[in-house]
Amino acid sequence: MRTIAIAAAALALAACHEIPQDAVKPYAGKEDTKAYAGDTFKGDKMAYEKALDQRAQFQNDYAATREAGKSK
Amino acid sequence: MARMKFICDAERCIECNGCATACKNEHEVPWGVNRRRLVTINDGVPGERSISVACMHCTDAPCMAVCPVDCFYRTEDSIVLHDKDLCIGCGYCFYACPFGAPQFPQAGAFGLRGKMDKCTFCAGGPEENHSVEEFRKYGRNRIAEGKLPACAEMCSTKALIAGDSAVIAKIYKTRVTTRGNGEALWGWKMAYGGSEKVSDNLGGKA
Secondary structure, rough: HHHHHHHHHHHHHHHHOOOOOOOOOHHHHHHHOOHHHHOOOOOOHHHHHHHHHHHHHHHHHHHOOOOOOOOO | OOOOEEEEEOOOOOOOHHHHHHHHHHHHOOOOOOOOEEEOOOOOOOEEEEEEEOOOOOHHHHHHHHHHOOOOOEOOOOOOOOOOOHHHHHHHHHHOOOOOOOEEEEEEOOOOEEOEEEEOEEEEOOOOOOHHHHHHOOOEEEEHOOOOOHHHHHHHOOOOEEEEEHHHHHHHHHHHHHHHHHHOOHHHHHHHHHOOOHHHHHHHHH
């Protein structure tokens, strides 16, 4: 009886896992070089991500002028 | 790992076309191809709104799904790019794209369709970074220089912002909540009206 209950629970839980929704589409073209592989970052991924993050912050004009949400 | 996206703030966009001009200039985009353009709703009517539209680098990109030659790929930063050497100019991606991003240059005297061209998020394409070939086919690779797309960086009102989705969503949220109405300007109620609860609204799913 116990074995059947465990087997039933295992079967029921088997439906709970997440099935990937998007099938991986093959890419038939040429391999692209990594954005950080060039002379600027010399393969340093961390430096590349940091540079882009810093650059993105320049778009935050609230941070550039005053602390967000507070008047001068 | 970043997920690169654009956001256009309709409250700030003044329809100056600076983004479209910056894009054209940066990549020397040929006549008739518009990688980025402005869409205005209720033009000339008080309360008109404009947004700048280009490839949105979809997470589940329909262009990628329909391409018969599988010339699309996604970079580590979730930027959707394609290989022009493989593209046959069939136009399926144009039909699939909800933003009208894929563009087709005229390739002959009889309206022959050339290889598809679209916004690259200023990340070039499958050629060596900063090579002549890359520039000729896909335009300048600013991302490899640690820079963001020219359209967003040139935007005078900072209506168009680009970068990692988590970072730019934070910038946008700060902006929206500082405009004067605080948290009320953020979320379902502001966007669609009615109750804050999704299930209370018409067509909403719990």
